[in-house]
Amino acid sequence: MFAELSPHAAALRERLIAFMREHVYPNERALLEPPPEAEKWQPRPLAMDLMEKAKAQGLWNLFYHHGPEGQGLSNFEYSQLCEILGRSLAAPEIFNCNAPDVGNMEILATYGSEAQKERWLKPLLSGEIRSCFAMTEPQVASSDATNIETAIRRDGDHYVVNGRKWWATGAPSARCKVAIVMGKSDPSAQKHRQQTMILVPMDAPGVRVVRPLSVYGYEHAPLGHAEIVFEEVRVPAENVLLGEGRGFEIAQGRLGPGRIHHCMRFIGLAERALEIMCERARSRRAFGSTLAEMGGVRQAIGQSRCDIEQARLVTLKAAWTMDRLGNKAARNEIAVAKIVVPETAGRVIDRAIQVHGGAGLSQDFFLAEAFAETRFLRIGDGPDEVHREALARVELSKSLEGAAA
Template structure:
């Protein structure tokens, strides 16, 4: 394994860092003030579209789609994308500027990989162009959704249509007025073998019967303009041509969709941890307590050193996971993807926790991005599969592997 970046990637890193310095970090305060002002609820920050155009013009666009996606890909491998996603992660809202943000990225992957030509023309192209946004509807309030085979929203055939009834919650991005596409996992056949009962379908956002029951908060935040929400799907009628890949393939699509998405989250978590550590290092150097700079306290130095070690470990594991995905495919790399999904958000939670502590009261405020990074990584330990589920699958894989030796 050679983790030295190629000249192409070094060039992109420099270009992206310059873009962040010139356009993203200076806009952070304004963006935050907009997004947290209830008068602007569910309205995108007005500066976002101009920044998207700038990023697109510079070729900093759709960098997440690996080479195997041919015409849709920006031509980077997962390994090449990793340091770029890390940089975007330093200001989490910025990934949208580069059309690299969840849940759109996962939905674009599904459509690029499994969509028909018509589905790609109607939905993938506007997503790739950044003209619309999307949501992914899997989780349901009444069942433990970390086990995707539990998903039970009914998708019932009716002539040339499907009629959908059920409940969903924790649906990210649904409140954004630019969200036009819902990819929904539900059950087409309760009598099929357990992993073939579900299917994934396309629901245009404005289809009658898609009702918002309530908005959900995450540690008190509404995450405007995308939000998380609980939905009721009531006699939602879609043509049968809106199914992706065919009946009974929903579980397979969900597994495939979440693999790359998980590692993208991890890359961004590392960016957040790294930035928190840099901010912490500056703060402790300038703050004096009991006649000593905080940076002269041994416990503070240990916190910085431990954080550095943990970030480096997680970064190397992420790069190795990306390398395995490129070399052996997502399925073969599922053990190391599970490992990094457990390691990276927990690491970033620990590092940001130390950075919060070193800042005293300021640490829990919005005067730095650290408190937000902390909450983000805390919920990431649940979203896209809770830690325990990944650990359980990883443990099972390793027991099998070592017993086969």
């Protein structure tokens, strides 16, 4: 599989592995440790320093293929690098490859005007600022995005935004300077043409970050997740992305690459969990043998290898299909990976926790936080049920065509 990497991608992969070994793993504990309350949402000097180092080594914007700011990798190639940086929860931001900024940069690169790119994409690509994506709302079932209620009302040469969002990843950060907000601009339009996306500066009057949200108690500072209120927020009309009524179209385009990147990272996390499961099993003794000699533990290890191989193959197939046929044509493959990988990686990590005993649940290992991360993705980017439903629709229509033939 790695033989298919271009010489450029293969060289980047080697440098990435070396960077992880030299800079990320030794600093991982410090990078993931919750900061003191007063500094919680401030940039961390250690992370900023590592970002500069990664940038200087060309290990920057590895996902980006829209211009010279990235490395021009295909999705298939990036998958194999993303897996490496996915091995540590602390790593994605260091390489400017973290959610939701990656998805937001994709949106701006694909749908942004030249002025929007200049103002927001440029500083995001350089790592100078962070962004958030505000679609989900607490008061409506947001897995059905047509439910979104936030109002985006035209008023002269401005739009006025009113609504409440939550789970906006990155919003609590002091470096978060812009939100991509999805709301309704025309509730009377056709169901999928009612929505608009608009760029809202976080310092615009009326934008209020109400509270941070935690995932199983992890706040993921300094980026975090937040509930935000938009109250009579006035933004210039030119802040609309692509055009009024085209928000749904952008949302569909954004979530494809975003979903697959999460999968790639989780394969790296699962590989690392399997590695430390084996190390621990070899080094601990109980009831007269090492854990590695016990049948139940050996079964867990063997099954984990099977699980990871399956997860990697569906992810690479999705990436390969995106490269050859485009994101839209790859939507079924992306949905399969989005369902299979978080659950599979979660199972592997759960086994590693079990083999570690109490230590596996503690802050001394990355496993507990990694498990929480995989659990979140069974809901984030659309709950698994919604993707299964879409796949079922395709399968059932195939069977209908088969019956008619």
